[in-house]
Amino acid sequence: MTIPDPVAAARDVVRAHHPHALAAFLGGSAPTERRTATSDLDIVVVLCGDAAPSRHSFRHAGWPVELFAHTERTWRAFIERETAARRSPLLWMCAAGVLLLDRDGVGEHLAREARTRAAAGPAPVTAAELDDRRYALTDLLDDLEGCAADTERLFIVSELARRTGELVLLRHGAWLGGGKWLARRLEGVDPDFPERLQAASRAAMDGGSGPLVALVDEALGPVGGRLWAGYHRQGTP
Secondary structure (H helix, E strand, O other), X not given: OOOOOHHHHHHHHHHHHOOOOOEEEEEOOOOOOOOOOOOOEEEEEEEOOOOOOEEEEEEEOOEEEEEEEEEHHHHHHHHHHHHHOOOOXXXXXXXXXXXXXXXXXXXXXXXXHHHHHHHHOOOOOOHHHHHHHHHHHHHHHHHHHHOOOHHHHHHHHHHHHHHHHHHHXXXXXXXXXXXXXXXXXXXXXXXXXXXXXXXXHHHHHOOOOHHXXXXXXXXXXXXXXXXXXOOOOOOOO
């Protein structure tokens, strides 16, 4: 069966829902070789005026659609908020996506800005943040060692895998990601690591924790190793 052109379908969506948009982008996997049968159309539209940002999910011509609407002001506000957490789906949809619509150069201007910010990378990780992550991973390793319940093991292993992947990205000064994008970001800095982490996590789920423990310790090594005794954080009243 022929798969409908995602770019053409996305342009149809923009014409139908926001015919007066200043700019529009198609991001995500749909316009790439990594598209799957369940890929959706991740569309960002930039509107004029003072419209509130919105997100709308629906189907169009057989495609699941996620439509994100912004003004230039809210676009920048969302990106500032997201990049502070070192991951910004909105930034990447515009930096790496297809420019569907461009009125008066607004789209190309925002695309250049997005590419510049994406290439610059996230803010450097602080020593305190690394200590927080070292402590969390150490605590999870202790939980794994003492785990006797398969249901608990599932969530411990999943959390260890996610946090270990994030630590590797932080060490490399790379952007974080969620779900499949965490794996793809890891491939960009250490191509073998996602498969090693997957194999070690599968072994841990079957009761063989050794490979996962070793891999987590390998990830922790360059930032000082495990941390528990002596860790301290002062809260605010």
